[in-house]
Amino acid sequence: MDEPTGNLDRHTAGQIQDLLVGLSEQHGVALLVVTHDQRLAARMQRVLTLQDGRLIAA
Secondary structure, rough: OOOOOOOOOOOHHHHHHHHHHHHHHOOOOOOOOEEOOOHHHHOOOEEEEEEEEEHHHH
């Protein structure tokens, strides 16, 4: 997903994020999320950062 909650208010964004993470955990599936939202990134199990054209594991 590319910025899945970027245009939502903070409350609604939190609810959607809870739903996505919950579904991922419940069904054992991976989420691929591209975001500038550090709070959303922090909720992911693994974070990769694109820096100077290189993918960096955080």
